[in-house]
Amino acid sequence: MSTLAAPPVEGRTEKKRLVRRLRPDRSQKVRRGVQAVFVLLNGWLGLQFYLWVRWLEQGGQGVGVGRPAGVEGWLPIAGLMNTKYLLLTGRVPGIHPAAMFLFLAFVGISLLVKKAFCSWLCPVGTLSEYLWRAGQRVFGTNVRLPKWVDIPLRGLKYLLLGFFGYVIGTMSADALSEFMMTPYGLVADVKMLNFFRDIGLTAAIVVGVLVLGSMLVRNLWCRYLCPYGALMGLVSLLSPVKIRRDAEACIDCGKCAKACPSGLAVDKLMQIRSAECTACMACISVCPAQDALQLALPARQATTAAERWRRRALGPVTVACVVAYIFFAMVLGARATSHWQTQLPKTVYMDLVPKANSLTHPGM
Ligand code: SF4
Ligand code: SF4
Numbered sequence: 001m002s003t004l005a006a007p008p009v010e011g012r013t014e015k016k017r018l019v020r021r022l023r024p025d026r027s028q029k030v031r032r033g034v035q036a037v038f039v040l041l042n043g044w045l046g047l048q049f050y051l052w053v054r055w056l057e058q059g060g061q062g063v064g065v066g067r068p069a070g071v072e073g074w075l076p077i078a079g080l081m082n083t084k085y086l087l088l089t090g091r092v093p094g095i096h097p098a099a100m101f102l103f104l105a106f107v108g109i110s111l112l113v114k115k116a117f118c119s120w121l122c123p124v125g126t127l128s129e130y131l132w133r134a135g136q137r138v139f140g141t142n143v144r145l146p147k148w149v150d151i152p153l154r155g156l157k158y159l160l161l162g163f164f165g166y167v168i169g170t171m172s173a174d175a176l177s178e179f180m181m182t183p184y185g186l187v188a189d190v191k192m193l194n195f196f197r198d199i200g201l202t203a204a205i206v207v208g209v210l211v212l213g214s215m216l217v218r219n220l221w222c223r224y225l226c227p228y229g230a231l232m233g234l235v236s237l238l239s240p241v242k243i244r245r246d247a248e249a250c251i252d253c254g255k256c257a258k259a260c261p262s263g264l265a266v267d268k269l270m271q272i273r274s275a276e277c278t279a280c281m282a283c284i285s286v287c288p289a290q291d292a293l294q295l296a297l298p299a300r301q302a303t304t305a306a307e308r309w310r311r312r313a314l315g316p317v318t319v320a321c322v323v324a325y326i327f328f329a330m331v332l333g334a335r336a337t338s339h340w341q342t343q344l345p346k347t348v349y350m351d352l353v354p355k356a357n358s359l360t361h362p363g364m
Helices: 027-057 069-074 076-089 097-113 116-121 123-139 147-169 173-181 188-197 201-216 220-225 227-236 255-259 282-286 305-309 316-336 346-358
Strands: 242-245 293-296
Touching: 027 069, 027 116, 027 123, 027 188, 027 282, 027 316, 027 346, 069 076, 069 097, 069 188, 076 097, 076 147, 076 173, 097 116, 097 227, 097 316, 116 123, 116 227, 116 316, 123 201, 123 220, 147 220, 147 227, 188 346, 201 220, 255 282, 282 293
Parallel strands: none
Antiparallel strands: 242 293
16 A cells, blocks of 8 residues: 655644555446446337337338337336326236336435436436536537536426326326326327337427536536436435545545535535436546545444445446446346237237327327
8 A cells, every 4th residue: 555644734723644456447447347348228118119110110020029118218207207106006006017116226326325217227318427527528628617607407307207296196096097008108109119110300409508518517417307317316316325534544536526516515524425427437436535525324433434334335346236236137027927018919009100290188
């Protein structure tokens, strides 16, 4: 172990002694590996879903492809509605049940390892991250909005969440079931695909502005606009695992705060309680001091930092295992109990999918 002792300088506060990390950090490699797996998984589901839609649009000609229920992960509102339906009736909903199982898996992940869904699994979160990194290369830096702009903007995602929460919260079990059984509800996933396939000029401009904004401001979409991330952030407040700083081991270099994409004052706080923390471990990856910063349960009572964090800190592989375990346990459990697939006759899809663009929201 190498150490660096700063010489005391008269008239200045003595710098803390740095005990360098024993091992190089692997958290970002592991996290990017998990992100890549989920991007590939979503790409595969997207391709299969597209081929299924095309097959139905062509009247079922050619080789048929099955509908991949996993695309329902892109229907977060259906996930929320179905979860409420399950809570009210005790019954697993028949339409878009996978949306609910995936939603519950993400809630479980948020309860255990903070908002890891956003920085480890979500393809939009991954895209956002690569966009701000690309922006750093193109523009030389990212923009940090002043607090008086940043804080009200962060509230936007909670307003959107409140709106959806209010609408769903006021629906009875019958109303939820009726909505899902409308033609619009049955092919909500096809409508989502068609939005991107037949994107209009206005929508394309909005997407373009979001892409450019995401290159300038770190995690623009996740930080300010995503109601799903807002909900996962609120759930994550209950997580016993947090980023925790050891004041004795920390040398107050401030590198962690600079690296934090959520702009959190990691170098000043003893633990990060914020709903904005995504457990990305970027702060840990740049920390030069052994045991100074960890994603961990509360510390033990001990005299040395190593003892305080022994069997309390979660390494990146453990986080990846927790995320994968909850995700696959939920998916495989739903499959094993035959609750994963939406149970609809093929004739219904053959009728609705080709005319999905003309189906409007029941409230309109
Ligand atoms: S505090 Fe650390 S883990 Fe949390 S968002 Fe910031 S960099 Fe990521
Ligand atoms: S990176 Fe943060 S936690 Fe690590 S030594 Fe520097 S200030 Fe302390």
